[in-house]
Amino acid sequence: MTSGAIAAGMQHLGWETRPREMHKLQAAAAVGQMGLCRVYESSFASCNLKAAQILLTHEDLADRTRYLNARSTLEELLALGVIPVINENDTVVTDEIKFGDNDTLGALVANLIEADILVILTDQKGLYTADPRHDPSAELIPVGSANDMRFEAMAGGAGSAISKGGMITKVRAAKRAARSGADTVIVGGHNPTTLTELFAGAELGTFLVSDVTPLAARKNWLADHLQTTGTVIIDAGAEFALRAGKSLLPIGVVAVKGDFPRGAVVSCLNQAGVELARGLVNYSHTDSLRILQHSSNEIEGILGFTNSPELIHRNNMVIVD
Numbered sequence: 057m058t059s060g061a062i063a064a065g066m067q068h069l070g071w072e073t074r075p076r077e078m079h080k081l082q083a084a085a086a087v088g089q090m091g092l093c094r095v096y097e098s099s100f101a102s103c104n105l106k107a108a109q110i111l112l113t114h115e116d117l118a119d120r121t122r123y124l125n126a127r128s129t130l131e132e133l134l135a136l137g138v139i140p141v142i143n144e145n146d147t148v149v150t151d152e153i154k155f156g157d158n159d160t161l162g163a164l165v166a167n168l169i170e171a172d173i174l175v176i177l178t179d180q181k182g183l184y185t186a187d188p189r190h191d192p193s194a195e196l197i198p199v200g201s202a203n204d205m206r207f208e209a210m211a212g213g214a215g216s217a218i219s220k221g222g223m224i225t226k227v228r229a230a231k232r233a234a235r236s237g238a239d240t241v242i243v244g245g246h247n248p249t250t251l252t253e254l255f256a257g258a259e260l261g262t263f264l265v266s267d268v269t270p271l272a273a274r275k276n277w278l279a280d281h282l283q284t285t286g287t288v289i290i291d292a293g294a295e296f297a298l299r300a301g302k303s304l305l306p307i308g309v310v311a312v313k314g315d316f317p318r319g320a321v322v323s324c325l326n327q328a329g330v331e332l333a334r335g336l337v338n339y340s341h342t343d344s345l346r347i348l349q350h351s352s353n354e355i356e357g358i359l360g361f362t363n364s365p366e367l368i369h370r371n372n373m374v375i376v377d
Contacts, residue, residue: 064088177245237270286314335373
């Protein structure tokens with residue numbers, strides 16, 4: 057995550073006072089993003105790395121289709137070895153739908169790409185038992201549960217004078233990231249070697265542990281999903297494959313019912329009408345109808361594109377029978 061587009065734009069425009077008007081703030085952000093892009097691109101290039109800019113709004117993560125498109129883009133960039141530099145799209149966002157801070161945005165992106173760990177850099181060494189700037193007896197917390205309610209009080213408490221921004225947003229971000237199984241490290245960012253030391257195994261900052269694994273979190277959510285938006289009927293071969301822990305391929309689907317988009321939760325029924333599993337489907341109702349009973353290598357020829365060789369990947373599926 058990055059920030060600073062508005063500040064950079066103000067400097068470039070020669071504004072000494074932050075404007076209050078939304079259109080001026082958005083204009084400053086548009087100017088500032090250009091400078092930030094140049095800085096990140098040149099900095100990563102000096103290390104022989106490529107970078108890409110991703111600008112997100114709340115609507116990008118609230119709308120299922122845009123959510124999946126954002127995830128696919130980020131996953132492809134990472135697969136290509138490109139570093140995504142992500143920021144809130146201040147040029148179009150309004151106060152009513154702002155993420156509000158990059159800690160929250162970072163947690164949402166961790167959920168989006170199902171990251172193993174979220175690292176939040178701050179001006180403190182980590183989470184303390186009290187604000188170390190005002191309490192010399194405050195002690196650094198080396199490790200704890202991301203869902204430990206005591207940490208919010210230590211970081212400022214809900215509804216306190218410092219509840220917007222600061223350490224409280226970082227604790228809440230860790231709690232949010234933990235929902236998808238991501239651990240969080242809150243660590244000081246002044247040292248330029250912090251990240252390399254951290255990933256080399258150094259015990260730095262505060263490590264907040266998720267209580268679930270990413271796969272377990274996703275499958276628990278699927279199992280608890282009471283309403284599905286569609287149904288796929290599978291043949292005996294596909295039923296055997298699912299029970300053996302395999303993914304559902306389109307060739308094993310004999311019928312599709314319901315009107316669902318890509319990414320929806322659908323039920324998998326055998327030909328006797330018994331629900332065997334449910335999962336996140338990689339193709340919409342219309343596209344699923346076109347590729348059912350076809351092999352995976354025929355998908356591109358039929359649709360003109362390929363989202364995935366599986367109709368439902370095993371990691372996005374839970375057996376319910």
